[in-house]
Amino acid sequence: MARPSKFDRDDAVDTAMEIFWREGYEACSVKALSERLGITRSSFYNAFGSREDLFREALARYGEQSPDSAFASEPSAAGSVRRLITNTFRTACSARAADPDAKGCFAVKSVAELCNRDEALGPMLDEIVQANVARLERLLEFGKATGELPSTLDSHATALALKTVLVGLNVVCKVIREEEELWLSARTALKALDLLEEDTAV
Amino acid sequence: MARPSKFDRDDAVDTAMEIFWREGYEACSVKALSERLGITRSSFYNAFGSREDLFREALARYGEQSPDSAFASEPSAAGSVRRLITNTFRTACSARAADPDAKGCFAVKSVAELCNRDEALGPMLDEIVQANVARLERLLEFGKATGELPSTLDSHATALALKTVLVGLNVVCKVIREEEELWLSARTALKALDLLEEDTAV
DNA sequence: ATATTTTTGTACAGAAGTGGACAAAATGAT
DNA sequence: ATCATTTTGTCCACTTCTGTACAAAAATAT
Known part of the structure; x- marks a missing residue:
């Protein structure tokens, strides 16, 4: 027409x-x-x-294709929370290292640039981050419900720490270009938080 | 003249x-x-x-006055590595939350903006980050030498994880404005890595 | 083929930024 | 007081960018 x-x-x-x-x-x-x-x-x-x-x-x-978008889907089966987390971090390391431009994470870069700066876009990015943390918290709660994770686990604190590590990873990947180094960093943090699925081959 | x-x-x-x-x-x-x-x-x-x-x-x-600059000084006494780390993270959380502009960390913001973008400034920022990691690694080695930290600790992996958490913290602080939440995130990660000095009151 | 609707090219008037050139101003040393 | 030196104000020619306005172009539906 x-x-x-x-x-x-x-x-x-x-x-x-x-x-x-x-x-x-x-x-x-x-x-x-x-x-x-x-x-x-x-x-x-x-x-x-x-x-x-x-x-x-x-x-x-970007949100649709980002490595962290895996956390958007509800976990399918019991006992799969550690696997989902481990795989997502693993994939993120892999994707970041594979990018020849070393752009890092679009969302994280935008948070750094625009939060508390841009009237309209800042609050939007705020919400994205907050939603990510909440999603992680729900995921950990699910893990507790299925018995995979200990009932003593503080979902809120752990979700915050997990998000912090993920964000950190998405920045340091601009400097640390080797996938193995990146994964070593992520793996060490996940292992410490008792959220690493050991079986996953490295 | x-x-x-x-x-x-x-x-x-x-x-x-x-x-x-x-x-x-x-x-x-x-x-x-x-x-x-x-x-x-x-x-x-x-x-x-x-x-x-x-x-x-x-x-x-900025480097002279940044909260993380505490890592620049060599640890003074045996048994003080956990304390230095804990205090530095604690101070960082406090400083970030206290900034009414929520600017985050100047260095981290600059890394996000300029690494792999600016011919001259990018590599300089790269080096700053790499030097920070190396400094953390030496600090952990010192802790192992004095017996404060277990000899089985992987200094390199732990330094990487620590830096990742610190960088993450310096970004999420733009969104998470409450000092207690920030510190909860940091404390959870430090505790998991067995680098938290518990005595430090919260 | 004509009417309708959306895309596209061009033009505008102005704002903001660049780095350099050069003379004027201001001061301490002699 | 004059000289040497450095800072400062002003001017230049140039590029980039803004958002809107309006007419020309291109396709479909009738």
Whole structure:
């Protein structure tokens, strides 16, 4: 019924995600973004509304493919909490080390850049982190309910510590480039917290 | 022998540190910095050379006053490694929570923004992190030598985990604003790693 | 084929930033 | 008082970026 777009909007969001991720939100002007997407600013505003709107879309897209998104799914079976945690950390280490640009985690980078800085995006990122902690806490509670984890475990404290380690990992991976070193760090923390599934081969 | 500066260079570096810290490196133009320091761009270039040079100075200044700088000093007495670690983490939590701007850690923010992005500043930040890890490793080795820590302790792995937790803490503090929550997170991780000095009142 | 609807190109007017050039100002040393 | 030296103010030419406005282009539905 109308003139079709010359570009694929979905692809554009993916590309924008990569650019925001690599360079940071403030470092990406609408002009630069448009040029690298191969469209005019006119089309940019028409398709995405604003830089901020596109950033939200990009971050949402990231959320779907991020290594930590594994924590979004409820654990399927009893006795699988340690496995889920171990595998997720393992995968995160692997993914971070495999990235030739060493971009780290898009969400964590954005928290560092925008929380308490950007009126609109800051609070949104706040909520994402808080939701992650709450999700981890529920996961640990589930583990306690199935008897996999000791009933004495402090889910709240442990969830906080776990999130702290995960966030830390997602920053130090920018400096520590070897997967084995990264995993050593993660594994040591998980083991200490008694959340490592030992069976998982290294 | 020559015309004196109209402004206090030292104060200016402190102010610049606050601005870089709060807003990030790339977000601070020379124009904006100059204006907020109350000098002209002309004086800025004359006094500091370039934005990058000033950033280096600001970061060095930060290093002197950062909570984690406690790890710079060699442990004074036998049996004090756990205490030093516990106190440093405790102080970090306290300092982060007390900052009304919730800026987090200047160094960690800079790592997130600049590592693998900025030709010159990236590698410098890399080295800072690597040096921190090495310092922690030496500290743990010292603890093993005095018998305070078990000889079976893997200093390298533990130093990595410790640094990861510290970095994580310095990011999540932007979202988790209550000192008690922050300390709960840190304390849980330290306790798990058997590096918490229990005596320290909470 | 015409009407409809959305995308796209171009233009605008201005804001902000860059680094350098150069002269004027200010002071201590002689 | 003059000189040497450094700081400072102002000006330049240039680039980048902003958001909007409006008309031209392109496709579909009738």
